[in-house]
Amino acid sequence: MLIVGELINASRQKIRAAIENQDKASIQQLAEEQAANGADYIDVNAGVFVGKEAEYLKWLVTTVQEAVDTPCCIDSPDPGAIEAALSVHRGTPMINSISMEKERHDALMPIIAGSDYKIVALCMGDAGMPETADARVSIAEELVSNLEKNQIPLDNMYVDPLVQPLSTNDNYGTEFLNSIERVKKQFPGIHTVCGLSNISYGLPERMLLNQTFMVMAITKGLDGAIVNPLDKKMMAAIITAETLAGKDEWCAEYLQAYRQKRFEF
Amino acid sequence: MLIVGELINASRQKIRAAIENQDKASIQQLAEEQAANGADYIDVNAGVFVGKEAEYLKWLVTTVQEAVDTPCCIDSPDPGAIEAALSVHRGTPMINSISMEKERHDALMPIIAGSDYKIVALCMGDAGMPETADARVSIAEELVSNLEKNQIPLDNMYVDPLVQPLSTNDNYGTEFLNSIERVKKQFPGIHTVCGLSNISYGLPERMLLNQTFMVMAITKGLDGAIVNPLDKKMMAAIITAETLAGKDEWCAEYLQAYRQKRFEF
Numbered sequence: 099m100l101i102v103g104e105l106i107n108a109s110r111q112k113i114r115a116a117i118e119n120q121d122k123a124s125i126q127q128l129a130e131e132q133a134a135n136g137a138d139y140i141d142v143n144a145g146v147f148v149g150k151e152a153e154y155l156k157w158l159v160t161t162v163q164e165a166v167d168t169p170c171c172i173d174s175p176d177p178g179a180i181e182a183a184l185s186v187h188r189g190t191p192m193i194n195s196i197s198m199e200k201e202r203h204d205a206l207m208p209i210i211a212g213s214d215y216k217i218v219a220l221c222m223g224d225a226g227m228p229e230t231a232d233a234r235v236s237i238a239e240e241l242v243s244n245l246e247k248n249q250i251p252l253d254n255m256y257v258d259p260l261v262q263p264l265s266t267n268d269n270y271g272t273e274f275l276n277s278i279e280r281v282k283k284q285f286p287g288i289h290t291v292c293g294l295s296n297i298s299y300g301l302p303e304r305m306l307l308n309q310t311f312m313v314m315a316i317t318k319g320l321d322g323a324i325v326n327p328l329d330k331k332m333m334a335a336i337i338t339a340e341t342l343a344g345k346d347e348w349c350a351e352y353l354q355a356y357r358q359k360r361f362e363f
Numbered sequence: 364m365l366i367v368g369e370l371i372n373a374s375r376q377k378i379r380a381a382i383e384n385q386d387k388a389s390i391q392q393l394a395e396e397q398a399a400n401g402a403d404y405i406d407v408n409a410g411v412f413v414g415k416e417a418e419y420l421k422w423l424v425t426t427v428q429e430a431v432d433t434p435c436c437i438d439s440p441d442p443g444a445i446e447a448a449l450s451v452h453r454g455t456p457m458i459n460s461i462s463m464e465k466e467r468h469d470a471l472m473p474i475i476a477g478s479d480y481k482i483v484a485l486c487m488g489d490a491g492m493p494e495t496a497d498a499r500v501s502i503a504e505e506l507v508s509n510l511e512k513n514q515i516p517l518d519n520m521y522v523d524p525l526v527q528p529l530s531t532n533d534n535y536g537t538e539f540l541n542s543i544e545r546v547k548k549q550f551p552g553i554h555t556v557c558g559l560s561n562i563s564y565g566l567p568e569r570m571l572l573n574q575t576f577m578v579m580a581i582t583k584g585l586d587g588a589i590v591n592p593l594d595k596k597m598m599a600a601i602i603t604a605e606t607l608a609g610k611d612e613w614c615a616e617y618l619q620a621y622r623q624k625r626f627e628f
Contacts, residue, residue: 264607268614271607275582297607301614302621306628310603313575317540317582331628338575342529342536342562349533349566356567363571363596363628 291322368397556587
């Protein structure tokens, strides 16, 4: 499972303040803690700063990379901000994300074409958020085809089917889960990723829902997650589900996590 | 999700003692607690008493039914003991279980033929425990066909694919999960059930494994479970997974469980 550490996101009040104050130490501590707890990529998001997003995103990338060797997941809907962040990033980043929204798609594609970046392909088009598995798979087909035409190999694509809140429609869980399974089956070798906390929006005991939904998504083939690596319960659920899904030879990872007292449940 | 309360099983030391002492109060208390916490059937098992199993199983059924209206799940590999228990059972029991082991199969089939009992169909034959999904489905095909010939409707069949310990083969989780999915797909209208604690045998943090595996099995279509209904974490996992699987209109069951403070995680 590829883990993208989600904590350095300016929509969180503490991060917003740290960015405004150019407080390197706070950002770097969070980068280090996430890397130490299993993050393969450190998400950086400065989306709340209209007009200053590109500048702050560059600063985040530089600040994070001074502290850790883990690459960044450059998280923005704005191709200009992504390009700015790429200009200072060392190593191979993940780009979060391209979609089928025409303006975003057409501006970002030339920036990533022919690269070896990991690309998050978000199942979103100009018609708005998809509600069914069919709608998600249909967007994924178009997006994957376009990425292939632009020399992005399947192995570098991470389709994000886009989680929507269960509180608004009690089928949104299954529609999402089925889209994970269908995308994995339709494009052998491709990956899937998501940030799934939206599933529990508007319901009580959100952590219980998020953690359970993660296990269900892994059962359907999810192999990337944008999560908080410091959440020991969530990480225990992920490691345990992967082991039960036959992805952990001799249960070695499970046993190591147990011995290192990384489990909480 | 059909819940079979597993606690009245003589392989547990306290239950064995209660049976030997003909301690009705202890058995009845456990029956009441399980019924109050969501059990649809109360499993009764006296399998450790060689030579006295039939007598004790009858006593367990009578004792349980004096206390609760919930029907019993009569749990024995011995058709004679099952027949004895049936002679005193009121209402419609579940029978746990018939298998493709020839002696057991041929002796039990006439007892259940044409009945409206719920029947657990265990994927086990004379060749021993199945290891793969293929082997499980193959036994299920034969067993389901024989049950249909004996006027048991699909809706009363609960196929138990038989969980085996992950510690002995790291693919045993997926083989089991895939067999759940395949059985449900191949026989529309049929049910599946299992007691899944064997999955964690020989590994640490067994409750974490059991709970996670339950969520994965529900994702694949499991709709019956032989569990401890007093285990609040397990019950929280089951209710939450069912809600996320789209089986809980308006999330009503989830919200009710939350309000009744039945969640622990």
